[in-house]
Amino acid sequence: LPDLQDGPEPTVHTQEAFAPEDDFTAKWTRADARQLKRLSDPTAGSKQNSMPTSLTMPDVPQDFPDMSNEEVWVWDSWPLTDEDANQYSVNGQEIIFSLVADRNLVFDERHVFAKIGYFYRPAGIPADERPANGGWTYGGLVFDEGVTGEIFPDQSYSHQTQWSGSARISKGGEIKLFFTDVAFYRNEDGSNRKPYDPRIALSVGKVHANKNGVRFTGFDKVTDLLQADGTYYQTGAQNEFFNFRDPFTFEDPAHPGETYMVFEGNSAMPRESATCDAEDLGYNEGDPFAETVEQVNASGATYQIGNVGLARATNKALTKWEFLPPILSANCVTDQTERPQIYQKDGKYYLFTISHRGTFASGIDGPEGVYGFVGDGIRSDYQPMNSGSGLALGNPTNLNFAGGQPFAPDYNQPIGHFQAYSHYVMPGGLVQSFIDTVGTEGDFRRGGTLAPTVKIDIDGASSAVDYAYGDGGLGGYADIPANIDVNSGGKI
Ligand code: FRU
Ligand code: FRU
Ligand code: FRU
Numbered sequence: 284l285p286d287l288q289d290g291p292e293p294t295v296h297t298q299e300a301f302a303p304e305d306d307f308t309a310k311w312t313r314a315d316a317r318q319l320k321r322l323s324d325p326t327a328g329s330k331q332n333s334m335p336t337s338l339t340m341p342d343v344p345q346d347f348p349d350m351s352n353e354e355v356w357v358w359d360s361w362p363l364t365d366e367d368a369n370q371y372s373v374n375g376q377e378i379i380f381s382l383v384a385d386r387n388l389v390f391d392e393r394h395v396f397a398k399i400g401y402f403y404r405p406a407g408i409p410a411d412e413r414p415a416n417g418g419w420t421y422g423g424l425v426f427d428e429g430v431t432g433e434i435f436p437d438q439s440y441s442h443q444t445q446w447s448g449s450a451r452i453s454k455g456g457e458i459k460l461f462f463t464d465v466a467f468y469r470n471e472d473g474s475n476r477k478p479y480d481p482r483i484a485l486s487v488g489k490v491h492a493n494k495n496g497v498r499f500t501g502f503d504k505v506t507d508l509l510q511a512d513g514t515y516y517q518t519g520a521q522n523e524f525f526n527f528r529d530p531f532t533f534e535d536p537a538h539p540g541e542t543y544m545v546f547e548g549n550s551a552m553p554r555e556s557a558t559c560d561a562e563d564l565g566y567n568e569g570d571p572f573a574e575t576v577e578q579v580n581a582s583g584a585t586y587q588i589g590n591v592g593l594a595r596a597t598n599k600a601l602t603k604w605e606f607l608p609p610i611l612s613a614n615c616v617t618d619q620t621e622r623p624q625i626y627q628k629d630g631k632y633y634l635f636t637i638s639h640r641g642t643f644a645s646g647i648d649g650p651e652g653v654y655g656f657v658g659d660g661i662r663s664d665y666q667p668m669n670s671g672s673g674l675a676l677g678n679p680t681n682l683n684f685a686g687g688q689p690f691a692p693d694y695n696q697p698i699g700h701f702q703a704y705s706h707y708v709m710p711g712g713l714v715q716s717f718i719d720t721v722g723t724e725g726d727f728r729r730g731g732t733l734a735p736t737v738k739i740d741i742d743g744a745s746s747a748v749d750y751a752y753g754d755g756g757l758g759g760y761a762d763i764p765a766n767i768d769v770n771s772g773g774k775i
Pocket of ligand 1: 300
């Protein structure tokens with residue numbers, strides 16, 4: 284990493300583990316997040332990346348191939364996993380779930396029309412021997428029309444969509460699909476008639492795979508698992524723009540027999556009266572670069588109060604869950620800690636979550652990307668990776684210039700500023716993501732397909748992009764390889 288620019292010192296985090304049910308929430312502090320700017324080169328000129336190469340995804344070419352052969356827009360995607368995040372193929376077929384939407388929509392309209400679709404491809408083929416687009420076959424939608432709308436007491440929704448989650452496979456090919464079931468209640472002009480209603484939900488199905496393809500049965504009923512409680516996790520009554528979604532389940536070897544879930548939430552304060560405190564700021568005593576609590580609370584930063592939630596299953600069928608306190612908060616740091624996951628390596632627990640550049644709070648800036656935190660347990664005093672900044676893998680970004688939007692990229696940004704999002708870290712440090720926008724003002728192409736897979740090497744609290752992987756660091760497009768086949772002596 285480069286020499287750091289002037290700025291505050293990061294907060295001291297011990298990585299110490301606490302019991303999952305303890306009331307300890309690690310803070311991703313402003314002092315931590317301001318390390319992002321300290322890592323950025325203030326002399327980087329127009330269109331240059333100002334962030335360290337070791338934390339930057341290589342450039343995705345603008346002529347990327349499309350994995351669905353232009354059938355659907357594709358974004359957030361997840362594999363079939365077990366309790367340890369191993370990735371499974373079934374009878375020789377790799378299977379992934381993806382949020383998909385009709386290509387006739389403008390890509391940015393996708394969120395209120397999202398449905399869960401699936402893809403499959405033969406397992407065990409090296410990425411460089413597959414078709415350039417990853418060689419997936421689009422299998423269609425998982426749910427029949429109407430199934431995911433049934434759980435909502437108020438059936439007068441304007442839009443009913445399926446948002447991200449994760450999929451667990453078990454004996455006999457049973458699949459537990461955890462996802463976010465969402466109802467919107469919008470007026471014609473897009474404003475809310477009442478707050479949207481996102482619920483963490485489960486549907487159970489069965490996979491049938493052979494050399495000819497993959498289909499599912501079941502997935503005809505949805506169980507409502509969790510709704511934001513207003514105590515740990517902000518509700519629609521507290522903030523109509525609240526975030527509550529993206530369940531990821533796993534087991535913890537330190538607590539055998541229990542199943543846990545992490546998910547995206549917000550700290551449960553009313554939007555207009557939210558405040559951050561000295562712990563959220565996290566400055567060391569006497570730091571000359573410190574801000575005061577009053578300054579931060581007056582800056583508008585209090586609108587960004589993301590957290591990562593924890594829940595524990597209270598039955599074996601995983602149909603009943605209880606909330607535990609959040610494991611991480613990002614109060615006055617960022618509003619969106621999306622698609623969180625727990626990744627275990629060498630006895631350490633890594634919490635990865637994605638954040639947009641545009642959802643950072645006033646006074647904080649960092650690239651679109653995946654951020655990592657390391658500790659000794661699923662609940663611990665998580666230390667943000669890479670000199671305390673948290674950045675694990677970002678898009679090529681110049682923090683000296685404004686960011687623009689995916690539909691209107693800024694002229695001064697590198698062409699990759701919005702190239703990838705919704706990263707998911709897979710076994711072996713492989714990272715998949717989707718392509719959002721590649722290009723610059725006046726010359727850009729929207730994605731809606733999965734990006735090249737890249738690899739990060741994780742070592743304690745540090746990580747670095749492996750530029751020896753694939754072609755200059757870029758592996759195959761949409762490469763989500765299984766590491767276990769169900770029928771070849773795998774764990775299940
Ligand atoms: C308690 C406990 C603690 C340990 C933590 C690890 O349930 O085992 O002793 O610090 O959980 O997750
Ligand atoms: C920005 C975004 C997404 C989120 C959606 C909510 O595109 O904030 O991160 O899923 O919009 O509508
Ligand atoms: C990430 C995300 C998720 C959400 C989905 C909605 O790209 O914002 O948090 O589930 O997209 O489209």
